[in-house]
Amino acid sequence: MTTPAILAEGLEKRFGDLMAVDGISFVVEEGEVFGFLGPNGAGKTSTMRMIACVSPTTAGRLEVFGMPVEERPREIKALIGVVSQENNLDPDLSVYENLTVFARFFEIDRAEAARRAEELIEFFGLAEKRDTVIEALSGGMKRRLTLARALINRPRLVILDEPTTGLDPQARALIWERLRALRARGSTILLSTHYLEEAERFCDRLVIMDGGRILVEGRPAEIVSSRMGRAVIETPDDPAVIDCLEREGVAFERFGDLVHVTTDTPDALVQRLVAACNPSRLSVRNATLEDVFLRLTGRGFKE
Amino acid sequence: MIENISPRVRHVWGRNFLVFLRTWKVSFLPPIFDSLFFLLALGYGLGQFVQDIGGVEYARFVAPAIVAIGVMNSSYYETTFGSFVRMYYQKTFDALIATPVTIEEVIVGEILWGATKAVIYTVLVLPILVLFGVASLPSSLLLVPLALLGGLLFGAIGLCFTAWTPSIDTLNYPTFLFITPMMVLSGTFFPLESLPLPLQYFAYAVLPLAHITSLARALTLPTAAPLALVSIVWLAVATLLVMLLAIRTMKRRLVV
Numbered sequence: 001m002t003t004p005a006i007l008a009e010g011l012e013k014r015f016g017d018l019m020a021v022d023g024i025s026f027v028v029e030e031g032e033v034f035g036f037l038g039p040n041g042a043g044k045t046s047t048m049r050m051i052a053c054v055s056p057t058t059a060g061r062l063e064v065f066g067m068p069v070e071e072r073p074r075e076i077k078a079l080i081g082v083v084s085q086e087n088n089l090d091p092d093l094s095v096y097e098n099l100t101v102f103a104r105f106f107e108i109d110r111a112e113a114a115r116r117a118e119e120l121i122e123f124f125g126l127a128e129k130r131d132t133v134i135e136a137l138s139g140g141m142k143r144r145l146t147l148a149r150a151l152i153n154r155p156r157l158v159i160l161d162e163p164t165t166g167l168d169p170q171a172r173a174l175i176w177e178r179l180r181a182l183r184a185r186g187s188t189i190l191l192s193t194h195y196l197e198e199a200e201r202f203c204d205r206l207v208i209m210d211g212g213r214i215l216v217e218g219r220p221a222e223i224v225s226s227r228m229g230r231a232v233i234e235t236p237d238d239p240a241v242i243d244c245l246e247r248e249g250v251a252f253e254r255f256g257d258l259v260h261v262t263t264d265t266p267d268a269l270v271q272r273l274v275a276a277c278n279p280s281r282l283s284v285r286n287a288t289l290e291d292v293f294l295r296l297t298g299r300g301f302k303e
Numbered sequence: 304m305i306e307n308i309s310p311r312v313r314h315v316w317g318r319n320f321l322v323f324l325r326t327w328k329v330s331f332l333p334p335i336f337d338s339l340f341f342l343l344a345l346g347y348g349l350g351q352f353v354q355d356i357g358g359v360e361y362a363r364f365v366a367p368a369i370v371a372i373g374v375m376n377s378s379y380y381e382t383t384f385g386s387f388v389r390m391y392y393q394k395t396f397d398a399l400i401a402t403p404v405t406i407e408e409v410i411v412g413e414i415l416w417g418a419t420k421a422v423i424y425t426v427l428v429l430p431i432l433v434l435f436g437v438a439s440l441p442s443s444l445l446l447v448p449l450a451l452l453g454g455l456l457f458g459a460i461g462l463c464f465t466a467w468t469p470s471i472d473t474l475n476y477p478t479f480l481f482i483t484p485m486m487v488l489s490g491t492f493f494p495l496e497s498l499p500l501p502l503q504y505f506a507y508a509v510l511p512l513a514h515i516t517s518l519a520r521a522l523t524l525p526t527a528a529p530l531a532l533v534s535i536v537w538l539a540v541a542t543l544l545v546m547l548l549a550i551r552t553m554k555r556r557l558v559v
Contacts, residue, residue: 015559054400055559074403082401088394092322101321104314105402153402 003066005030005157005188006051011060013046013212020046022212023060028190028205030156033183035199035206036192037289039297042209044192045085048161051190052082065156078106080157081150085165087142089134095121095145096130099152106153113152120148124178140171147178158182160191164198176202200224200289210297220289227295228287231266235259235279244277253295262287304550307407315399315412316419323420331423334373338428341369342435345492356494359524366437367519368491370425370446371453375512377424378417378454379482382461383474386413390465396557410462410553414546417458418451425450432523442525449522452538453515459545460511466552489513490520507537514538 006028013021021043028034036044049055050062053073062069064076090098096117103113121130124144129137137145143163150158163179164172176198183189183202193199199206200220207217216223235241237259245252245259250273253260263269266284274282323331346362353361389395399409425446432438438446464477488502489495489512495503506513514534521528528534 052401054397074405077401078403084394084397084401086394086397088398090318090322090395090398091393092325097321101318102398102402104317105311105399105404107311107403 002030004028004063005032005065006034006190007061007063007066008047008051009061011047011050011062012058013043013050013055014058019212021050021058024207024209024212024214026207026214026217028188030188031186033189033191033202033204035203036190036209037194037196037199037206037293038192038209038215041211042297043212044209045161046212047209048159048190048192052080052159053077054082078153079155080159081153081155083143083146083150083158083160083163085161087146089142089145089149091134094131094133095126095137098134098145099149102149103152108153116152116154120151123181124148125174138171140167140174143167143171143175144178147175151182155187157188157190160189162192162194164193164195172198196290196293197288208293208296215296216292224287224289224292227292229262229264230287231263231284232287232291233261233263233266233270233273233282233284235261235273235277235282238280241277241279244273248272248276255294260291262291304407304547304554307405308411309405309408311404312408312412312415315404315409316415318395318399319412319416320419331427334377334424335427335431337376338369338373339431341372342366342432342437345369346435346437362435363437363524364494364520365492366432366435367446367523368489368516370428370432370438370450370523371489371512371516371519372486372491373424373428374421374450374453374515375457375482375486377420378457379461381420382413382417382458383464383468383477384471385417386462386465387468387471387474389413390557391471400557406554406557407550410550411546414455414458414462414549417461418454421450421454421457422447438523439525442522445522446519449515449518452535452542453511456511456538456542456545459542459549462549463545463552466549466556485510485512489516491516511538511541 004027009025010023011021011025012023024047036047038044046055050057050069051064053069053076057069065079067076069076090101093101099117099120100113103116108116121127124147126141126145126148129141134142147163164175167175179189179202203220205217205219207214209215216227237254237257241259250261261269270282270284273279342362345365350361355361356364396409400406429438429443429446433440433443464474468474488506489510490506491512495506495513514537517528518531518534521531
């Protein structure tokens with residue numbers, strides 16, 4: 001059996017009275033794209049920071065490439081690339097210098113650092129901005145550069161904490177496109193994101209977390225089919241329809257002004273509901289990860 | 304703690320040095336001009352009304368103090384306001400510790416950089432003092448290693464305050480409660496001997512600037528300094544202790 005990229009068992013992180021990560025276990029194999037989903041405060045960032053060896057674990061076992069994080073942080077950090085949520089590029093330096101200065105922290109010699117920097121500038125479409133100081137870059141370019149910087153040490157594991165948050169659709173699409181290229185090279189990728197549709201398409205496996213715990217784990221399609229069924233039928237929330245659904249014994253959920261009925265046999269159920277309840281409007285769509293996410297983590301406001 | 308410090312410290316230092324090369328015009332000319340104005344205003348302006356101090360012309364008396372204060376300011380401001388901006392606003396430390404660089408190396412690198420600023424300052428200001436005839440050669444050249452030692456100490460002191468401060472504004476407290484009184488009570492603008500005896504003891508017991516000023520004065524005049532060795536040992540021990548304290552308190556703040 002090969003050593004997994006990440007192995008967590010009963011992993012905990014506590015901040016004073018707050019249990020940020022509450023005994024989670026998971027395994028990420030090499031070459032996998034593994035996603036962390038969950039509302040803010042779910043424990044995603046805390047988990048990623050422990051894996052990146054910048055935040056000590058409170059309890060449990062955590063190994064990266066078979067190395068315990070408490071014992072061999074320097075070796076682990078040499079093998080990973082991190083894109084944190086906050087922009088932490090050097091504002092006074094140019095695009096090129098941001099990359100070459102970072103290379104030194106990995107003890108990459110100057111000639112090699114220069115070669116990799118040029119290569120990454122090309123790969124991330126930053127050639128025109130090579131000598132531009134960071135402050136003059138757009139949000140999307142800064143993100144791409146942060147990603148480029150995380151790859152300067154040719155990491156075996158890339159950790160991305162919300163790599164596309166706050167970007168416009170074009171910039172986001174560009175980041176995902178580059179991440180797909182990275183995945184195609186066989187890099188192990190760990191990411192958290194709030195864009196569920198993108199996570200559904202991009203991740204081999206993912207977990208949905210809330211309150212420091214893992215609520216569900218698996219392949220996106222399997223999670224959706226096992227938790228939601230194939231399709232979601234939506235009708236407006238009016239009392240007559242609710243009465244009818246209760247009479248018919250059909251399970252439903254009310255979300256704002258809509259009623260959701262999930263099913264594996266949408267055609268038959270639609271016919272039945274149209275005949276029995278005669279709703280003013282009714283639509284059928286595929287169940288998505290977002291449906292699962294909202295069902296599991298609730299629809300209330302989260303900080 | 305100590306085992307986490309390797310030569311990778313030089314990369315933290317190197318990063319700061321590179322940024323300095325980009326911004327030196329704004330970050331370095333001011334302290335040089337400060338010193339020049341102090342020398343002109345105090346040494347030659349005020350100096351006209353001051354009798355010589357123990358046979359020393361006032362400009363020559365105050366010149367080494369101006370260097371000592373410059374050493375203090377260059378390193379202290381670098382590791383307080385400078386480090387705080389890197390730590391809090393630019394998140395530079397977060398980026399660094401995601402690499403094989405350890406948090407201890409970041410902290411030591413910052414202190415070394417603070418000391419470097421003190422050395423650069425001294426190297427730039429020394430020729431001016433020599434030109435004005437208020438610092439004698441070759442003994443004044445030893446101001447450079449003195450600046451390194453004093454810079455390490457004030458760099459470490461500054462970083463302790465950075466570890467403590469909740470915001471950039473509260474860094475003003477250590478500045479006006481500690482740095483400013485020290486600037487005037489360390490035998491800088493008037494001899495310590497003119498203070499009441501208890502204050503003299505107090506100055507030598509707890510004010511690093513008193514030791515740096517007295518050593519600097521012994522070098523620029525130059526004059527015999529019977530207590531020079533005591534001052535050097537005092538500074539070395541204090542530097543070591545405060546550096547350890549800086550590492551401890553910064554780790555408590557940054558490792559969460």
